Amino acid sequence: MIEILTTGLPNTVQDLGRPGYLALGVSRSGAMDKDALAIANLMLGNDPSAAGIEVAMHPFRLRALVDTAVAITGACCVASVGGRPCPPWWATIIRAGETVVLEAPRFGARSYIAFAGGLDLHPIMGSCATDVKSNFGGLAGRGLSRGDRLALNPAEYRLPSSGLGVALEERRGAADGFASAIELRVLPAAEFDAFTPASQAAFSGSDWSIANEANRMGYRLSGETLSLASPLELLSHGIVPGTVQVPPSGQPIIQLADANTCGGYPKIATVIEADLWRLAQAPIGARLRFICVSIEVATEALRSIHRWRHAFVAARKQMTGSRGQVDILQDSVTDAQRT
Amino acid sequence: MATETPRISLAGLGALLVDGAQGTFSDSTQELVWAVANTALTLEGVREAVPGMNNLLVVFDPLAVDPQTIAEQLKSLWGSTDAHAVAGAHHTIPVSYGGERGEDLAGWAAHCCMSVDEAVQRHAAATYTVAAIGAMPGFPYLSGLDPQLAWARRGTPRLKVAEGAVIIGGPQAGIMPMTAPSGWHILGHTDIKLFDVNAQSPVLLRPGDKIRFAISEIRA
Numbered sequence: 001m002i003e004i005l006t007t008g009l010p011n012t013v014q015d016l017g018r019p020g021y022l023a024l025g026v027s028r029s030g031a032m033d034k035d036a037l038a039i040a041n042l043m044l045g046n047d048p049s050a051a052g053i054e055v056a057m058h059p060f061r062l063r064a065l066v067d068t069a070v071a072i073t074g075a076c077c078v079a080s081v082g083g084r085p086c087p088p089w090w091a092t093i094i095r096a097g098e099t100v101v102l103e104a105p106r107f108g109a110r111s112y113i114a115f116a117g118g119l120d121l122h123p124i125m126g127s128c129a130t131d132v133k134s135n136f137g138g139l140a141g142r143g144l145s146r147g148d149r150l151a152l153n154p155a156e157y158r159l160p161s162s163g164l165g166v167a168l169e170e171r172r173g174a175a176d177g178f179a180s181a182i183e184l185r186v187l188p189a190a191e192f193d194a195f196t197p198a199s200q201a202a203f204s205g206s207d208w209s210i211a212n213e214a215n216r217m218g219y220r221l222s223g224e225t226l227s228l229a230s231p232l233e234l235l236s237h238g239i240v241p242g243t244v245q246v247p248p249s250g251q252p253i254i255q256l257a258d259a260n261t262c263g264g265y266p267k268i269a270t271v272i273e274a275d276l277w278r279l280a281q282a283p284i285g286a287r288l289r290f291i292c293v294s295i296e297v298a299t300e301a302l303r304s305i306h307r308w309r310h311a312f313v314a315a316r317k318q319m320t321g322s323r324g325q326v327d328i329l330q331d332s333v334t335d336a337q338r339t
Numbered sequence: 340m341a342t343e344t345p346r347i348s349l350a351g352l353g354a355l356l357v358d359g360a361q362g363t364f365s366d367s368t369q370e371l372v373w374a375v376a377n378t379a380l381t382l383e384g385v386r387e388a389v390p391g392m393n394n395l396l397v398v399f400d401p402l403a404v405d406p407q408t409i410a411e412q413l414k415s416l417w418g419s420t421d422a423h424a425v426a427g428a429h430h431t432i433p434v435s436y437g438g439e440r441g442e443d444l445a446g447w448a449a450h451c452c453m454s455v456d457e458a459v460q461r462h463a464a465a466t467y468t469v470a471a472i473g474a475m476p477g478f479p480y481l482s483g484l485d486p487q488l489a490w491a492r493r494g495t496p497r498l499k500v501a502e503g504a505v506i507i508g509g510p511q512a513g514i515m516p517m518t519a520p521s522g523w524h525i526l527g528h529t530d531i532k533l534f535d536v537n538a539q540s541p542v543l544l545r546p547g548d549k550i551r552f553a554i555s556e557i558r559a
Contacts, residue, residue: 010528022389022398023376024542025476025516124536134476134517182433190356235360236480238389238473240351262473262480264393270351295406298352303402317540 001067002115002150005099008057010215013119014112016049018127022261028241029129029137032056032216032280033110035075035168035305038116042312043071043091043164044157048332050118051128053144055111055217058104062113064094065149069116069157072100073166075108075281092163099231107178108281115166115261117155117209132216133258168314170304174278181207181287183277184271187298189243191232191266199226203268208252208288216258219279221288225250239263242279243273244290254279261332287310345394345417347410353386353401357413360393364510365378369470370391371422373476373546378416379546382409386540390471390546392480392511425547427469432514432529432550434463434505438558441530450490459557461485462526467512467550476544477534481550484512487521496522503528505552516542 014037017030031037031054038048053062058077064070071091072079082098091114094100102111121128121138126169130138139148192200208223226246239245243255245265254271255263256279269290271279282288344436345359359368372395376388377399384404389396399409436459437444448458467483491512500506500521506513508523515521517535531544546549 019398020387021476022387022396023472023546025473025478053391125541133519134534187351189348189350190346190358235364235392235394236471236473237356237358237391237394238350238354240354240396242351261389262471267350270349272352295349295352299401299405302352302400306402319408 001152003063003065004061004144004146004148004150006059006061007144007146009145010056011144012054012056012130012132012216012274013051013121013138014054014129015118015127016262017129017257018125018131021125022238025261026125027131027258027261029127029131029134030106031112031129031255033056033277035277035309036110037112037114038309039072039089039166039168039312040071040091040112041118042309043073043166043315044069044114044116044155044159045316046114046116046118046155048152048272048309050114051121051138052112052114052119053331055102055113056109058102058111060102061099063099064096066096066152067094067173068152068155069093069159070100071114072102072103072111073114073120074110074112075105075110077105077111078103079111083189086163087165089166089168090163091159091165093159094223101152109283110280115152116157119267120151120153131258133260139305151220153335168308170308172216174281178282178286182282183289183291183294184275185298185301186244186269186271186290187295188292189267189269191228191234192268194230194232194266196227196229196269199224199228202226204292208290210284210286211251212284214284218253218255218259219282221252221254223251226252228266234264234266236262236264239267240270242273242276243267244269244271272298272301274298274305306311344414347414349406350396352406353407354396354398354469355410355413356394356396357417358394359417362471364392364482366468367422369468369482370424371417371420373425374420374422375413375416378420379413382412384409389473391473392470427545427547427549429549430531430544430551431553432505432531433553433555434527435528435555436505436527436557438527439451440501440504441526441558444526447473447488447490447526451488455557455559458488459526459554462488465551467552468551469544469546469548469550471546472542472544475517475519477544479513479533479544479548479550480514484510486510490524492522496520500525501528503530505529545551
């Protein structure tokens with residue numbers, strides 16, 4: 001059992017989501033930064049899809065009511081567990097009565113806390129993810145409140161005494177990139193060619209900023225006005241997280257985890273799955289830049305994520321207590337296994 | 340039958356949108372969409388097939404099968420699949436028209452140049468087909484609205500339209516499965532639950548189902 005001490009409503013229970021129900025109008029949901037939650041779980045020996053907490057509003061504090069282990073990933077924030085400083089992307093033991101404290105991120109926007117065994121909640125349509133648009137899943141379909149108590153599944157966990165950390169090659173350089181403009185790789189979508197050449201050029205040639213309306217459903221962007229060469233009336237159609245729609249205002253909207261499953265606005269592009277974590281970690285006001293890529297580049301990016309996830313699982317199995325650090329090099333399984 | 344080659348486009352790396360729309364909505368194209376959706380689910384690597392309005396979103400594992408291969412298969416399915424009506428379930432939805440929970444009723448009747456009574460009778464006379472489920476859990480896009488009852492969506496959507504609201508938007512009819520924003524007009528209210536997360540089968544309606552509205556009352 002854990003108890004929430006300090007939180008905001010944007011903080012929710014999430015797992016890797018509820019794929020497979022789009023045809024019933026049910027969003028994919030799940031962690032906005034799925035790799036961060038998956039790695040947090042893997043560090044504890046959990047299934048990657050175990051339920052944890054997505055912290056989108058800091059500071060956040062919780063108290064463990066039992067001895068257990070936690071892993072904290074995602075945004076880089078000053079964190080402590082039982083008063084001991086906890087580096088980003090670290091797993092450690094926590095004793096009953098001790099607290100986990102996450103301060104505002106220095107980099108990134110969403111932190112993830114996984115627990116040994118995962119949170120014990122009643123799954124709905126195969127998932128414990130909170131769908132904030134439709135108000136179901138997680139804890140009564142709502143964000144976390146002070147005083148909420150959440151049960152943990154029974155679990156055995158083994159961690160080195162100093163804890164266990166992960167460094168993802170892919171994210172090492174990200175902080176520098178985030179300081180200027182966050183690059184998002186996109187594939188052109190159905191109506192790309194229906195936009196004026198000037199708008200097509202502006203889409204990938206200019207910077208966008210994330211407007212105030214940015215949540216788990218989607219982000220509104222502001223920047224140059226994009227226009228269609230001639231008006232289009234589309235019938236409602238299924239959309240996926242990452243879809244960049246352009247409503248009549250000409251200011252794009254990126255649809256995300258809890259988005260409507262159908263839309264009607266013209267779609268200029270789709271952010272590739274491998275880059276959705278960048279959006280999850282982009283705070284309001286952050287600058288974005290779209291880069292059009294080929295199917296081959298998008299495929300390789302996804303393949304690389306799968307490779308380092310496998311590498312991580314393999315490396316954790318070989319883990320010894322001496323150093324407690326697992327380096328994951330995204331481009332090579334064998335490199336990761338060597339460390 | 341709508342055998343014209345559909346437009347197929349990428350929706351990210353792991354999904355394709357197959358768009359068979361030729362301007363306005365067509366019931367026969369929709370029957371093809373349902374049939375292709377069923378068959379698409381048997382293709383290797385395909386995870387989800389999501390019927391839209393005269394279009395189909397197909398979600399697949401791009402590391403198991405590449406988008407070009409799926410696109411070719413879908414194009415060929417579109418041309419070779421027999422469209423047929425689905426033997427869907429029939430539902431009767433009792434509606435309390437007008438009143439506080441049907442606030443656009445009078446305005447809608449006036450827009451249609453009819454008395455409230457006549458507009459309601461015509462709305463309840465038609466048989467509607469669930470063309471697709473989407474946007475929010477269990478929301479039915481209904482075809483079959485009498486064209487004279489159509490009314491373009493509101494310029495500004497309402498931030499909250501109540502669960503159970505019986506609504507129309509342009510040439511389409513619908514019922515709200517949950518309280519949510521909507522730009523459609525509110526004609527009345529039903530107590531029938533379209534989405535219940537605790538039910539064995541959370542969503543009541545399926546594509547191909549038939550719907551009749553039954554008038555339980557008309558309030559000024």
